[in-house]
Amino acid sequence: MAEVVEVLVPGGKATAGPPLGPSLGPLGINVKGVVDEINKKTASFNGMQVPVRIEVDAKKNFTVTVGIPPVSALIKKEAGIEKGSSEPNVKVAGNLSFEAAVRIANMKLESMLAYELKTAVREVIGTCVSMGVTVDGKKAKEVFALIDEGKYDSVLVK
Incomplete structure (x- = not known):
């Protein structure tokens, strides 16, 4: 069963701090790797809050899906x-x-x-x-x- 975390992050400037770190830490995945991928995918939305969905499977692989800002x-x-x-x-x-x-x-x-x-x-x-x-x-x-x-x-x- 995949774990899903949905958060709003600043485009291109996500950090391992709240809201990502506390949500992802217990899942046992590389938080820095997730943050780096989020920042790469949201760079074009710099300065905007961007909805992001992170799915983590049983093997600790993650998939980052970026939504469109409000x-x-x-x-x-x-x-x-x-x-x-x-x-x-x-x-x-x-x-x-x-x-x-x-x-x-x-x-x-x-x-x-x-x-x-x-x-x-x-x-x-x-x-x-x-x-x-x-x-x-x-x-x-x-x-x-x-x-x-x-x-x-x-x-x-x-």
Whole structure:
């Protein structure tokens, strides 16, 4: 029976300390080897919290599976901001291009509730609302209206 450990780690900067060390130590595997593999696989997500799943079999072999960071972390990276707005409807924390919203939606499509890209993009823009991030310099409601009018269909409908 395989043991499974699921944790959130900083991309490219995991350490043998918590949460990995205490979770992996009792399993009797090479914690440094696991940490090195996680850091190699998550290097492209530097600065973001990344979900990681480690499976350890009976022979102490391990498999590391890296998930995709949360939508909010991807938005922060694409918008170049440290954190969202403390007052989302009052203060703007940053701006996200519509193309970046589409990229994020494509990355997260499998894990979203949406069945099609257009709906997934709307979910990403909805997250922008709660973070105080505009899209192409517009408020989310304006962008939603443009999506409904078909202004972005060339990008969204395949």
